[in-house]
Amino acid sequence: MGITFTPRRGGILMCDFGPDPTDPITFPLGKPPVGVAPEMWKIRPVVVVSPAALNHKHGTGPGVCLVVPFSATPPRTEDPWDVPFAAKASPSLRKASWAKCAAVTLVSHARLDRVITGRGYRGDFLSPADMTRVDEGMRAALGL
Numbered sequence: 001m002g003i004t005f006t007p008r009r010g011g012i013l014m015c016d017f018g019p020d021p022t023d024p025i026t027f028p029l030g031k032p033p034v035g036v037a038p039e040m041w042k043i044r045p046v047v048v049v050s051p052a053a054l055n056h057k058h059g060t061g062p063g064v065c066l067v068v069p070f071s072a073t074p075p076r077t078e079d080p081w082d083v084p085f086a087a088k089a090s091p092s093l094r095k096a097s098w099a100k101c102a103a104v105t106l107v108s109h110a111r112l113d114r115v116i117t118g119r120g121y122r123g124d125f126l127s128p129a130d131m132t133r134v135d136e137g138m139r140a141a142l143g144l
Contacts, residue, residue: 002110006056007048007065010125012092013112015046015067040103045070045092047099047126047134062109068134070097081141083133092124101137
């Protein structure tokens, strides 16, 4: 895992947030990526929300970018920062999902990979209208 390209805003990628922190077999591990409860964990789809100026590589090492993770688990209460997406709203989002805008986070390119499907890799992007909904969710989560 680990992308070698500069991700663009709106791109859907997979992010390895680390193993289940409640699983005694895999946690604690001696090497990253490691999730810590109640942080987000496991490999899940994310949408890149930062502009390309932030997303580039840093010298010879991997770069970073801001992402919002998706979850297929419905929120207990749907708040303005939980942005719903219908199943197949994007080819990379096969199940009904929620963009968890309150969990916006900065991640290394080393945690990111392309979405793999039966026919290879996907290169999906959210539509401008869907990115606007994610932006509104982030504004609500951050109190902006």
